[in-house]
Amino acid sequence: MANVGTIGTSQITRTFLQACIASRAFKITHVYSRTKTKAQQLIDDLFIPQATADDDLDNFLSAADLDIVYVASPNSLHFQDVKAALLHGKNVIVEKPAFVTTAEYQEIDRILKEHPELHVLEAARHLFDANYLAASEQIKAFPEVTGATLAYMKYSSRFDDFKAGKEPNIFSTKFAGGALYDLGVYLIYAAVDWFGLPKQSTYSATKAANGIDLHGLARLHYDDFDVALIFGKDQQSFLPSEVYAARQTLWLDNLGQPSIVRRYDGPAVFQDLSKPSTENPLVDEVNAFSLMFANRDEAQFAHYWQLTGQVNQVLNQLRASAQIKFESDQN
Ligand SMILES: NC(=O)c1ccc[n+]([C@@H]2O[C@H](COP(=O)([O-])OP(=O)(O)OC[C@H]3O[C@@H](n4cnc5c(N)ncnc54)[C@H](OP(=O)(O)O)[C@@H]3O)[C@@H](O)[C@H]2O)c1
Known part of the structure; x- marks a missing residue:
């Protein structure tokens, strides 16, 4: 089971973490917030004591027990968060809309081509x-x-x-x-x-x-x-x-x-x-993403990444x- 950590502590992150718990699709190892007490509060509310609360982005992204970063920051910050996660060797699930400009999508596409072992999935849940x-x-x-x-x-x-x-x-x-x-x-x-x-x-x-x-x-x-x-x-x-x-x-x-x-x-x-x-x-989304990572389903990763670019x-x-x-x- 892959280890997941989250960025952002609003309702959608809470719902994502609850979906991970309900489906047992991912193990939650880290919760990042700009304010450590907010990250800890989320961990306490959801009864996930195995997770670490982080308030230092670099430390969070460098954690050895972190495979996938779920990004639920405001839209314009997705690009910098996704790029930082990839450059730390982490896969990404990013909330919709994954990127704001076409240049942002193209830059992440360039990084992914340099790191074919990494993947980015856009959380278009429907x-x-x-x-x-x-x-x-x-x-x-x-x-x-x-x-x-x-x-x-x-x-x-x-x-x-x-x-x-x-x-x-x-x-x-x-x-x-x-x-x-x-x-x-x-x-x-x-x-x-x-x-x-x-x-x-x-x-x-x-x-x-x-x-x-x-x-x-x-x-x-x-x-x-x-x-x-x-x-x-x-x-x-x-x-x-x-x-x-x-x-x-x-x-x-x-x-x-x-x-x-x-x-x-x-x-x-x-x-x-x-x-x-x-x-x-x-x-449903968390289960589908978990299967893609478990099976290293390159065809599905490529399909959804292309869709992200077209959208x-x-x-x-x-x-x-x-x-x-x-x-x-x-x-
Ligand atoms: N799939 C869905 O159903 C669904 C539903 C709602 C939202 N979304 C998506 O989820 C993303 C977040 O939406 P939201 O409405 O929850 O956003 P938000 O409340 O404005 O911000 C989300 C989180 O980002 C952090 N944050 C806020 N302002 C920031 C800033 N200036 N600099 C750095 N971090 C900041 C905060 O976490 P900390 O204070 O803990 O750092 C906050 O909890 C968006 O992309 C949205 O489209 C998806």
Whole structure:
């Protein structure tokens, strides 16, 4: 069993660690935080006394009993964290979106080519969800795809602070936040995974005064059809997502975290394709990643790394089309 250590102590790291515990997929050996007491608190809360709390990044990354680093820092810090981990000889699981700019992806790609024994996996959790996989199977079985409408819009718990004049990381251009990079990325992942790279991508965004996108509509243009994306962080949507195949429709209640999947063969005539969901939304992903590392599955590593690059490319095309600038663009 591979040894894992984490960067970041927010809710998603807690959920990741709980998924590791529930699945027994990885052994947790280190928890890093800029504040040692926060790392220790997480260790105590989750009853993982075998793990060491670290507040020195270099010591953490140099630990002999650490094989894989899970990076859940703010988006704009992923690049430096992933690079540092690789240069210390560690594999990486990095939260979505793995990188901000295309130059960041290319630099990590260069390092990986120099170190073919190391791997980076982007934690796009929905791709490993049983219901997402059921949808994927049906989409492959359709004789043709004629279009799709994909939606993911959630009112952020941090938007009230933003409206009150604070700048949480997820609503800041310094940390590469905003609707596209936070939630739009889930939809882009699905589109690129199901249909490949679009020929052209455009994004019409509603922005806040600091330049961050709050919500918007994007269009991915393919040879024979278009995919419409709707996503946002300042309002709440209950829209499902759909993939069209002429008379037939693949329907998911919530693409970000699907629990109901249906194939409609006509109005009100549907087949339920749903699978049981895990309570912790990261368990399927953690199990899939653990298998890849255990089997040294080079084909899977290469497949997901290529997908990471393609999603990064589309994110940057959409960002350019909506003229969204991040501080990372200056690096
Ligand atoms: N897959 C999912 O379902 C999911 C869900 C939520 C978030 N995410 C992803 O997880 C990542 C983290 O998101 P988040 O909303 O949790 O971010 P966040 O709360 O802003 O920051 C995450 C952690 O990074 C550290 N950190 C915060 N500000 C920092 C700074 N200025 N410099 C260095 N470290 C800093 C903090 O840990 P310490 O104080 O302990 O150092 C914090 O707990 C993002 O990439 C996001 O997209 C994924």
